[in-house]
Amino acid sequence: MLKIRSFFSGTLVLFSCLFASPHHLTAAESGEYIAIRKEGASKIALVLDRPDAKGRKESEWAGNIDAVIHEGLDFTNYFSVIAPPLNVKEIVDKETVRVNFSALNSVGAEVYAGGRVFEKSGKVTLDMEVFESAGGKSLLKKSYTGRKDELRSIGHAFCADLVELLTGKKSVFGSKIVFVSNKTGFKEIYECDFDGYGLEQLTNSKSITLTPALSPDGKYLAYTDFTAGRPSLYIRNLSDRKTSFVSKNGISIDPGWRGGSEVATTLSYEGDQEIYLVRPDGTVSRRVTNSKGIDVSPTFSPDGSKMAFVSSRNGLPQIFIQDIQSGEVKRLTFSGRYNTQPSWSPSGDKIAYTTWEKNGEINIFVINADGSSLRQLTRNAQENEAPSWSPDGEMIVFSSNRQGAKKLYVMSASGENQRRLLQVDGEQMQPFWSVFR
Template structure:
């Protein structure tokens, strides 16, 4: 009996000791529920303070590691979801291991960080391979681990992919950092359609027609871009605005709508089956809808004045547009067949370029204020409350939503020449895209999520 009691007591002591060790030691397995999901709606939201430790590069991967670090930092900053602790504020040894052993947790908490990203870059089969770890500083636990690799030229894209994983981890929503954007580049005497990664890197031309191409619009599957092309002829020496499509797979472009005097401002329906656009046959621009192949033309606005710039709601049931039917250009919404027209904006006397958020709650638009300055605003579709996104930073125009509805892109001349800027949805964080300084950039269109 004494022996059995002794063994029982010994097992109890051992169990207590093991439990104590598990509590004291950082976990090597990702903690599935230790990090609460960020509540990113409502007045109580605050960006999560996060530190991105200097990367550890093995062999010749230092340059790739720096590019990954730069892209990851840019993404988290502009998302508006995170407050990235400045690198110059770090107290920890830059040679500190990826861990968890050897991490000086208090040095990270002392600079205000609540989460910590560490990563190591080694040589993979095709190029750099990055091993990422996300830690909760208070819990000293591993919350997320990921290993990503790619070609050397795609180092920044590795950073974007992990940024997407972080957004998914904290919000349960997809990140939009691995998407692409289309835009217009003006160089010399032409305007052409280009595409690039969301941050402006890896830019490449889509059109090279030597004329004027404007207003790109993505098909929902990301395979095509519709755009307005001014085709010159004897009848239209300055160009006849037509709707064209560019196939991003084979690089071919062709016209698909060219009726009347003006065809402009294409917008795909969410299922990709239809395209809304502006058509003028008698000097009065109206909104029309066609099938994606250009057939089945149907007029859906019938009013005096200008009706232009259609933008579909994410459920495909309504369309936002601009109309000056009451005297000045304002934002309206209507059913997809043209019924139940409703005016949304009553502030300002020149509102244009509506863009319906993929979340369905907001419409971003360009408005001219009392100083004859263009800025970006959003209007709540339900309450009609208007909020300003840009102010006192030059001319800002043509907003486009990220496919998750958490960021905006627009053109701005705040740096002198027109370029593209990306902003958190509330406008609190705004950053310039990394486009080459050899032209002007306008008309951004944010591409969809693709596999």
């Protein structure tokens, strides 16, 4: 029974891009999640019913939120959304609606989600309830509230809860992608939502800015800036917009965060191009690499204990892994003569990287952190570069010129479902998929 007026009283107020904590889920409160989808399994068969609404204004909100939820769930590639059967709901009285589970089972649905939209205290409120179709068990019952201009955030908050409930994993909802674009005639850094919406320009150097990287806590943006006539590392506090830079001679390029308190970058002030750790205020903490040849493109394991990077110490660029505490270095890649742009997965078990192949193509590969199970993700699509993992480790964003100019694309971690991310003038490149902020 879906009691229209008996949703639990805890109401989440959404502010801008803040999302609900997953621990507010009904199932999560008891330490459970519904593992309907396991890795390698087929998509979850979901009947997603448009939220009920009374009145023209509320009906318009419901339609907008319904579209946001559909688009968001489609982006995750977790779900096969089935149209609701005509008899999916039976009105018992003014306060009660009965879900027809027999109708759901007849169309092969595993999960049903529905609810209503209404105005309360000048805010938009979305009440949603999720059922397991086979047994009719209520899996989630929750309210989401926000301003009238926050319909997208309201819909995505529900999507985030639904994905975590059914998969046991954090989702991409609320995450950001930073990247470089020359849409203004200069290479500047931009930010957008995980699905390409909400485009915002972050730098206005009217010069060249490259290699953006957000700190894990989303507080700092590190990037390379050529305003001074040479590449220099800049670190911007995104809350107060204050910017620091590394005041060392020579170059400072290609940042990669180690936690939220240190960023690794390549510096040349001591002669050779080596990787150093730098504090957010721009001061150097310590030197990490020490070898002949160029060392660039640092990326860290989730616990910060190991660093993958590119080095020419053996000739052409290859990817190496260094233990931060002991300093021990091991070569990771042996297949491919020119391997660059490593990106460590959030789960810590895989590293994606770029290979420049003999036929002129640039392709993206994934390898286990121990050097096993090499897998090619892109092929026959010209130049594919700069892979970056989604925060849940389920997708990879990258740049490609497969349709002419460089644009951003996303694909599953297995290389499937490759598609264009956003429609923006000019070229887009060097994407970095951030944690939630």
